Amino acid sequence: MAKSNQTVKGVKTKEKGYIRLFVQIFFFTLVGLIVINHALEESGKGISWLSSASLHAICPFGGVVSIYKFVTTGMFVKKIHESSFVLMFIMFILAVGFGPLFCGWICPLGSFQEWFGKIGKKIFKKRYNNFIPNKYDKYLRYLRYGMLALIIYKTATLGYLVFWNFDPYYTLFNFWTGEVAIGGLIVLGIIILASLFVERPWCKYLCPYGALLGIFNTFRIFKIKRNPSTCISCGACDRACPMNITVSKSRVVRNHQCISCLKCTSEYACPVAGTVQFATKGGE
């Protein structure tokens, strides 16, 4: 799992990211199996020991869009159930402690984009994930807040999952069922194509749930912290960040786009031990 490397003093071993990959594969597989089991159960052939919940029932964002209806009427938005609320709170607890772990470690759509992006990385090498000029990119990153506001407002006023027909997450796991809308297929197709040029394009520009969880980065307990006294300004952390955050210019990363993937830390990209870490306020 670990490879010995490095010429920089103080570094013995480097993780290659297999632990996060394992967690990502686990949740991707789990969600996929639950979706298949849901379809099997409808035909009476479900696996008894595995959950057969619908994809909507295990989506934490379903809880977010249901808050208004639940508070005002005591009901959930159609297709959403108590389980979505439970998962929403669990993800909030994780986000308060560690930021958007859901995005970087759990979300199957995020993982899918990341894995697909490896093809783009092979094709474009250093140009990959650097196609959009920063002067436009920095504004485009706020689009997802518009998306979040729009979806919450429309769902609150209409009382059903307005986003469903364009939801790439739902489409990714249900494209084989014939239940997906053409809008979802188009959005997923665009994301797959864009993933060849940009890492996690959906997460960066349009994901409403990522937008919400990103806010937790401003006050999360564990933060990405850089120690300027040991930093050699090599920029390895900046290059490793899938969300293009300039870690090397910050002491503490509070950027709303950070997905807590730890790729920038001394455990992975940073060549100097103990320089970029995921730590609490008092943590070294």
Place this chain on the structure above:
Amino acid sequence: MKMKSISIAIIIFLIVFSGIELAKITGYWRTESLKIPIKIKTGEFAGEYNPEDIRGSYRFSDIAKYFEIPLEDLQKAFGLPADEDVANFQCKELKEIYGYLEEEGKEIGTGSVRLFVALYKGLPYDLSEDTCLPLPAVEILKERANLSDEQIKYLETHSIDISEDSTTKTELEKEEATVEKEDSDV
């Protein structure tokens, strides 16, 4: 305090699955509807089951039980055949039966059941949702429910003839239109 990947992986599994288990223990982990509509909390109809909470997974027997509407009325209202297992018929199945209406921009589905139940029981319902009802359902409502002028007017403009004659006629009209179009193209 510092955190590494392995600790984060453990924390994720621990918090996610213990959170779900805790919700299961407290009875809050539900991934499907209990098929019991919530009750209206305030106003004139407080304590009545709320038709707006009817989901696609509700069976007609659930509706008959909680809203005290005879299964025969539901069967007739939504044009279900005599050999249909009405009690186990799920509201969402209406969309499959009347899927052909989508071409005309109309729909008979779970929303139609909600509207029918609300008007049948004299409960409040937002008529701005533009929901349609089959003609037999409108006839039953006119006969059994105490409808306001506004509701009657709404039903007159939102009823759909689901009789076989109507369906056959519609299909014939479509075929004729296709033949006419082909003739004119030639």
